[in-house]
Amino acid sequence: MRPAPAPDPERTGSYLICATPRTGSSLLCGLLDSTGVAGHPESWFRRQDEREFAAEGIQPYPVLYEELAADPVRTATGVLGFLGLDLPRAARSPSGTSASPTSSTPGGLKATAAVPDPREGVAADGTIVTGADRGRVPAAFEPVLADAVAFSAECGASLYVYGSVANGTVRPGLSDVDLLSVDLTDPAGVGQILSARYADLCRAVEISAATAADLAGDSDTAYGFRVFLRHYCVHLAGPNPSATLPAFPADARAAQGFNGDIAWYHRRWQRALESGTAPAGLLGVRAARKTLLAVAGLVSVHDRTWTTGRARAALRWGQIEPGLAAPLGQLLSWAAAQRRPASEEVRLALAADGIVAAVVDRFAGLIGLWPDDPQSQGGW
DSSP: OOOOOOOOTTSOSOOEEEEOTTSSHHHHHHHHHHTSSSOOOOBOOOHHHHHHHHHTTOOOSHHHHHHHHHOTTTTOEEEESSOOOOHHHHTSOTTSSOOOOOOBOGGGOBOOSOOOOTTOEEOTTSBEEOOOOGGGSOGGGHHHHHHHHHHHHTTTOEEEEETHHHHTOOOTTTSOEEEEEESOSOHHHHHHHHHHHTTTTOSOEEEEEEOGGGGOSSSHHHHHHHHHHHHHEEEEESOOGGGGOOOOBSSHHHHHHHHTTHHHHHHHHHHHHHHTSSOHHHHHHHHHHHHHHHHHHHHHHHTTOOOOOHHHHHHHHHHHSGGGHHHHHHHHHHHTTSSOOOHHHHHHHHSTTSHHHHHHHHHHHHTOOOSSOGGGGTOO
8 A cells, every 4th residue: 555645633633435336436447556645445345255254253354454544544444345344343343252264285375265166077079068057056046146137028138057056056145146147238237126026135247248249250269258258147037049069178369368368467457457447456356367267277278177166276286386386366355355465465466477378378388368459349
C-alpha cells in the first residue's frame, strides 16, 4: 500500500462503498485508489464469503480487520454484495474463540476450501472426462435453474450450467451457481436478479456470456470453448451445439485452448498494476486464479493426465519444480481467499522474474501460447 495521506481536519476520516455485484464497483474502487487521496478501497467484506470462511474454520483476512479497526483511512473498503461487518464477531471462529490457521503442507501450500471434481480425468480412449451430468444437479438448485431457463426462453438463448452444481460437488450457501449463456439478452442483469432471489442458497448466480460465433473457426479460443462446452457444461435450454461435438483428447491442444492466453493476461495485469487502474489485491487474486489454471495445464501435459484443479496443480508442480513450490503456494492462498495479497507481493509475483512469468515460460515451452491477442480471436 502507498503511505496513508497526512491527517487533515477538513477531510473525512473513513468511508464505505456499498454496491451490488457487477455494477462497476471494482472500477470505481480502482479509480478512487489511483487518486492517492481517497484511501485504498478494495472489495473484501461479503457476507457469503464470511460464511465460507467460518465453515472451514478460517479467520477471514485477519490483517485487514486489524488494520480497519486501527486505521480506517488506510483500509477504506469497498463492500461488494450485502454488507455484514461486525468486527468483534468477524475476527473470531464459529465457536467464539480465535480461529487458528489452516494446516500447511510442504512448500507452504495450504488446503483450500474448494471441492474438486472427483471424476475429472482421462478416459480409456484418451479423451477428457468430467463429472458434469444433468443427473448430478442437486434438487435444491432446480428452482434456480428453472428461473434461469425462463429468462433464456424469452429470447431463445442457449443456457448451460457448469462448475460445482453441474458435477454435484456444490455446497449450499457456500458455492456459486455458474451458468453459461449463448446469445442471452442482458446476462448480467439476469444474474443480479437471480443472485438476490437465491441469496440464502448460493453465494451468487454468475452468468458468463457467449455468442454462437464464438464456437466457430480454428482459433485457439474457439477450440477451447468447444472443449469446455462439450466436457464441462450441462445443457438446460435452447439450441444445443454441444450435442454434435465429439469427445476431445486430453492433450496439449486442449490445454492451450484453455490457457494459452496466459502471456497476454500477464501483460495486462502488469499494465493495470503500473497504471493503478485496479487495486493490487484484486489483481493478485485474478492473477493467482488464472495462473494456477495454466499450471493445471502444465501438470496435465507433463503427467499425461487431465485436471483443472488449482490445488492439485500447485502441489504437483511444486514437486516437479521444488523451487516454485513456495510462490505457487502463495498464489494458491490468494486464489482460495485464505490470505489477502499485499501490494508488494503482487508486484513481485507479476514482475519479469516473478512466478507468473515463470509459469508463462513453462507454458510456452511445454504447451504453446496463443499466437494472437485473445480479443482479436473473439474470446468468449
